[in-house]
Amino acid sequence: MHRRDFIRMLGAGATGLSVMPYVSGPYFQGTPHTETDIVIFGGGAGGLCAGLQAARLGAEVVILEPSPWVGGMITAAGVSALDGNKHGAGGGLVHTFREELVAHYGSYDALETGWISLYNYEPHVGQAILDRWVSSEDNLTVLHGVAATGYERTAQHRRRISITPVDDCYLPANCQESERTLTCRIFIDATEYGDGLPLAGIPYRLGRESRDEYGEVPAPAEPDMHMQDLTYAATLVRDPEGTPLPVADTDRARWDFFACSTTADCENPDSDYLGHDVHSWERFITYAALPNDKYLLNWPHHANDYPVSEAFFEDPFYRKKQLRMAKQHTIQFLRYMQTELDHPEWQLATDEYPTEDHLPPIPYIRESRRMVNNSVMTLEDVVPTHDNPRAPIQPDAIAVGDYFIDHHHARHHLPPDCRLNEDYPDNAPFQVPASVFVPDIEDPCVLVGEKSIAVTHIVNGCTRLQPVVMLMGQALGVMAAHAVHDDCAPADVSTGRIQHDLIDAGCPLYIVYDITPDHDLFEPVQRLAQAGILRDDDPTELDPDAPLPASWAARWCDRADLSEAIAAPGADQPLRYNDVRAPLLNALNEDSDVVSRADFVAALHTVTNAE
Known part of the structure; x- marks a missing residue:
C-alpha cells in the first residue's frame, strides 16, 4: 500500500497528524493491516527524533503515540527547560530545536528566564516546532491515541504489531476493540514506561541493582524496588488578579508534606535534618521561570514529585489510578502556593495544553523498565578516571551527555533515621555506546530507546535528560534505517557507519563545548x-x-x-x-x-x- 493511501485510510490527514487530539473512527474503519519499514512505539523525545532521522534516511516510519502530542518530556510532559548538553554538547535535532526557539523568542538571552536551564520555553511553542518537523517528512506518519498491544514474529525479518486505542488498553484482551496490525522490519520501544519490552519478550528490570552485580560501590547491598519519582508538572502563569482555588479542610490536611519546600513555610530549615537546602520563595519562583511570565512547576523539594512502585509499571489499572493521584498532588501543591504561601497570582495556564484540566497530557517519567543485556552502562562509564575532564572513551559512542547523576526520591526528605540515602560521585561529560540499544535476545528486528536503554538505576540519573535522549533517538533512527536498507539486524550495522551519519547530521559524539555543530571545526x-x-x-x-x-x-x-x-x-x-x-x-x-x-x-x- 502506498504511504499516502495508508494515511488516508487512517484518517490522519496529509501530515500524519490528526486534527483532533486522538485518531478515532476512520482509523478503525479502514483496511485492517498494512506494512511499513519501522514502527516506533512512543513519540516522545527519543521516539520522535528516531522517526525523523530514519525518515530522512529514506525509511518509511510509523510512530504510535498514546497521547495527543509528540515530544514527550520536552512538550507533552511540560518539562520545557532543557537539562544539560549546553552549547556544543547539544547538536543534531537538539541544536535545531534550540535554534528554532531562538527564532521564535528573538535570542538565546530570551531563553535564559530561569536559573535551572539556559533554554526555557513555553510548551506550546515547542510543540509547534515539532509539528512542523513532522509535517515536513513525507516518510513519517504519527498515529495518536493508540498503543502497541501485540508483537508477533511472522518471518525472520518481519514483525506484526497489534494496535489498540489507548482507552481499550486497560481492558482484558478479549474485551478490546478489534485490533489493527502493522507489519514492520524494525520495532523500536521508545515509550515513557518501557511498555514495549514485555511485548517483545525483552528481559528488563525495575528498581536498583545490588552493589555486587556491576561493582557500583554506591549501590545498595541488596537489590530493591526503589525507583525515581514521577512528576505531574504544571505550567503556571502570573495573573495579578488571580484568585486561589477553593480549599477544603481535607485539602489542608495534605499540606504537611509541603512544609519546607521554601523558607516561606519552614519552622526548622536544618538541611541535615531535611536532606536538602531550603530555598527562598524568590529562588523557588525563578527556578524554572519561562518566557511570558510563566513558570514550570517541577520543584524537587517537598513539592510535586510523586513516588511510584513496581505495580505502577506492571498493572495498567493501578497506573491509571496513580496518575490521577499524581495530578491531584500537583493541584494540592498549587493550592498550597496560592493559599498557605499567599501567592494567588500564580494560576494554571489555560493556553498551553489540549487538556480539560490544563495539565500536561502526560507525566514526567524519570525512570522506567530498563533493558538487561550484556552491555549495561554502569557508573564507571560516566565517572572520569584520574584527573581527566571526561568519562572513559566509548569506541562505539553514538550520543553524549553531561548532566549530573540526578535522582528524585520523595524518600530523600524523610527524617534521617528512615531516609533513602543515595550518595554518588561526580560524573563528567560521557558517551553513550550503541550497545545499550540492542537486546541480547535472538531477534534481529527490535531496538530499545528512551529511558529503557541498558543502564543501571544509578546511571539512569544522567542518561534520562531531554537532550541526551533526543541524541540517542537520532542514533536509533540511523541504526534502524541502515538495518532496513541492508536487510540485516541492527546490531550488524557498522558502528563507524552510524557515527559517520550522525556527525554529518551535526550530532556530537565527543563533547567540546565551544565547538558547536555550525562551527568550521x-x-x-x-x-x-x-x-x-x-x-x-x-x-x-x-x-x-x-x-x-x-x-x-x-x-x-x-x-x-x-x-x-x-x-x-x-x-x-x-x-x-x-x-x-x-x-x-x-x-x-x-x-x-x-x-x-x-x-x-x-x-x-x-x-x-x-x-
Missing part, C-alpha cells in the same frame, strides 16, 4: 575523536584562537602516528610554526609564528583524513 574535532586522537584526557573546551601547547601537539601527533611531524620543544611552550614538519607543515596556515589550536586541529584532520 565541528567535523574535524568529531572525526579526530572518532579516530581515537582526541581522548578522555583532552580538554572539554578548545579555545580555538589560543596558541596550541606543544605538549598537546606532541600527544595528538603521537596518537595519529605522526610523531615525526613535531620537533621536541619544551612541553609548556606554545607550538611554533618552525617546530612543525611534513606532512602537517603543508596543511598549516603560516599566519603567525605561533600555531593556533584551530589551525592545528584543521591541519591534523586534513592529514589524517587523507591517509
